Amino acid sequence: MVTSSSSTTVHSSLPIKSPQQEITTKPDFSIFTAVLEGFADGLLILAQDGTCLHRNQKGKAICQTLNQSSNQEVPDCLWTLCSHLLEGRDLFPDHAVVLTQDFTCTVGHCIRAKVKWLDWPDSSDTYFLVMLEDQTLAAQTSALLEAIQYDLTPRERDVWVLRRANRSYEAIALELYITVNTVKRHLKSIYAKRKQAMEEMVN
Numbered sequence: 001m002v003t004s005s006s007s008t009t010v011h012s013s014l015p016i017k018s019p020q021q022e023i024t025t026k027p028d029f030s031i032f033t034a035v036l037e038g039f040a041d042g043l044l045i046l047a048q049d050g051t052c053l054h055r056n057q058k059g060k061a062i063c064q065t066l067n068q069s070s071n072q073e074v075p076d077c078l079w080t081l082c083s084h085l086l087e088g089r090d091l092f093p094d095h096a097v098v099l100t101q102d103f104t105c106t107v108g109h110c111i112r113a114k115v116k117w118l119d120w121p122d123s124s125d126t127y128f129l130v131m132l133e134d135q136t137l138a139a140q141t142s143a144l145l146e147a148i149q150y151d152l153t154p155r156e157r158d159v160w161v162l163r164r165a166n167r168s169y170e171a172i173a174l175e176l177y178i179t180v181n182t183v184k185r186h187l188k189s190i191y192a193k194r195k196q197a198m199e200e201m202v203n
Contacts, residue, residue, distance in 0.1 A: 042132030045118060048086065050079055053127065062132045065105035077103055081115050082128045089117075102135075109136035139164045150193040159186040 042059030046052055052073040055063065066075040085099050098116045105111050111134055118129040143164035147157035155176075162172045173180045 042130075042134075044074065044078070044128075044130040044132070046074060046079075046082060046128040046130060048125065048127070050074060050082075059130070059132055062105070062111055062134060065107050065109065066103060066111065067106075077101075078113055078115075078130055078132075081113055082130065085115050085117070085128065109134050111135070136165050139166075146194070150190065150197050152190060152193060156186050156190050156193075159183060160190050163187065 042062040044052060044055040044059045063075055066077060081099055081101055088097060098114055100114045103111045111132055114131040116129050118127045120127060140161050143161040147160055152160060158176055159172055169180050169183045172183045
């Protein structure tokens with residue numbers, strides 16, 4: 001089940017371009033494939049009719065976790081966000097508006113989606129640039145780096161990774177087969193080590 005941190009309303013119905021118009025205005029993104037694949041975040045480039053012109057492998061993987069029961073290239077929740085950007089274009093014609101929304105995907109990760117306009121050279125059209133960040137995975141990566149920085153024990157590292165992913169004491173205890181009091185004891189030690197590491201950096 002995909003949930004969102006803020007409400008969305010309508011799924012706009014947009015005009016479909018004719019095949020001839022698509023042929024003359026569709027840009028070639030293939031030369032930038034290697035560049036787009038190098039990004040850690042998921043990236044999608046969409047036409048205003050909802051056609052997915054390009055998405056990197058990370059973007060494809062995240063879209064699959066946001067799709068509840070279909071094989072759509074563009075999940076409904078992302079297209080709704082794009083539609084809101086299109087609807088607000090006349091209201092803020094001179095502003096570089098970026099819409100941001102958080103979603104909880106089917107595997108429980110928090111996905112932050114950002115949508116902005118993308119102008120392409122030699123093209124009369126403007127496209128949607130969709131950026132997707134798996135914040136849960138990013139927090140876990142940061143926690144692993146911090147575990148090295150704070151010199152945590154293997155068990156403290158396990159607790160810290162889950163805590164940085166916003167897991168409750170009870171959820172951490174359940175996953176690691178330990179008591180809540182043990183979780184609190186580990187976190188007390190972690191915070192002390194973190195404070196010491198910060199003080200050493202300052203000095």
